[in-house]
Amino acid sequence: MATTRFAVAPMKAAQVPKPGADFEIVEREIPNPAAGEVRIKVQACGICHSDVLTKEGALPGIQYPRVPGHEVAGVIDEVGAGVAVWKKGQRVGVGWHGGQDNTCPSCRRGDFRNCRNVKIPGVSYDGGYQQYMVAPVEALVTIPESLSDIEAAPLLCAGITTYNALRHSGAMPGDLVAVQGIGGLGHLGIQFANKFGYKVAAIGRGAENATLAKKLGATVYVDSKATNAAEALQKLGGAQVILATAPSSKAMSELINGLGPNGKLMVIGATFDPIEVTPPQLIFGSRSIQGWAAGTPADSEDTLRFAELTGVRAMIETYPLEKAAEGYARMMSGNAQFRVVLTM
Ligand SMILES: [Zn+2]
Numbered sequence: 001m002a003t004t005r006f007a008v009a010p011m012k013a014a015q016v017p018k019p020g021a022d023f024e025i026v027e028r029e030i031p032n033p034a035a036g037e038v039r040i041k042v043q044a045c046g047i048c049h050s051d052v053l054t055k056e057g058a059l060p061g062i063q064y065p066r067v068p069g070h071e072v073a074g075v076i077d078e079v080g081a082g083v084a085v086w087k088k089g090q091r092v093g094v095g096w097h098g099g100q101d102n103t104c105p106s107c108r109r110g111d112f113r114n115c116r117n118v119k120i121p122g123v124s125y126d127g128g129y130q131q132y133m134v135a136p137v138e139a140l141v142t143i144p145e146s147l148s149d150i151e152a153a154p155l156l157c158a159g160i161t162t163y164n165a166l167r168h169s170g171a172m173p174g175d176l177v178a179v180q181g182i183g184g185l186g187h188l189g190i191q192f193a194n195k196f197g198y199k200v201a202a203i204g205r206g207a208e209n210a211t212l213a214k215k216l217g218a219t220v221y222v223d224s225k226a227t228n229a230a231e232a233l234q235k236l237g238g239a240q241v242i243l244a245t246a247p248s249s250k251a252m253s254e255l256i257n258g259l260g261p262n263g264k265l266m267v268i269g270a271t272f273d274p275i276e277v278t279p280p281q282l283i284f285g286s287r288s289i290q291g292w293a294a295g296t297p298a299d300s301e302d303t304l305r306f307a308e309l310t311g312v313r314a315m316i317e318t319y320p321l322e323k324a325a326e327g328y329a330r331m332m333s334g335n336a337q338f339r340v341v342l343t344m
């Protein structure tokens, strides 16, 4: 894709040349926005575990080379034909929801989040691991002045996913809400749950996360290595909601008995092995299991505004774009504290 045909300076991009291959840093032409699109000068882009879908080719139909990245923050640098509302110089982000078709049955009901042909930046088109990207206007999120690009980026996938899942979970202020996993999603989930007024039980493996979990807003810390976490939740009255963030179906299965009456296991940690549950576990107590994926750009704006109001922030490690491979490896290691963000 590298080219020297144009006189303008090319830009740098971190691309995946083919499924399973290592990242390469390449020079590309700066892309031009088509009708209904804008070009964004990317300032920061979070590295999300879902970028593995592009890196390893886990979804059908991805065209390579592909630039991953769906936690993008930057500035509109050029607008395509017919773009009226969005202006050059405006600070914007792009999250997981990269556009919808506006015609499928879900879109016709206004349920854009569940569009049958939803576009995902970094999957359906090149994402934010590059200095400039183009995006359709229906993917754009306004970034409040008080949030920096680095702060905003991870809120556009990890942030919105935890915020939106919790606010649609049915839990009310004062309810016991457990957050399973203290990682990229979980450390945000604990903060949002605390600010929503829930009694927060953070569930982690090992004693070492207890101090941090409480600092983030957990009332109780449950060490699932040392104790039976489901029993611990029942001793507290049973959880109204368990936000399952760590990608371990086994750990999720073991928590279902920690739900109270009408309790819900809200699944956002994506893994491909099955969650195990018996019908009586769900029947007695009318418990349920639900999944949740991110949200629309309007939901992202709610997330950013709420973060601005309450001080919820991701804990972040930054890497320069040139070190995208290193940043990705750090994210995959599970040792990052807690979100990795590329800076351009
Ligand atoms: Zn649709």
Ligand SMILES: [Zn+2]
Pocket: 048, 049, 050, 051, 070, 096, 157, 158
């Ligand atoms: Zn993501």
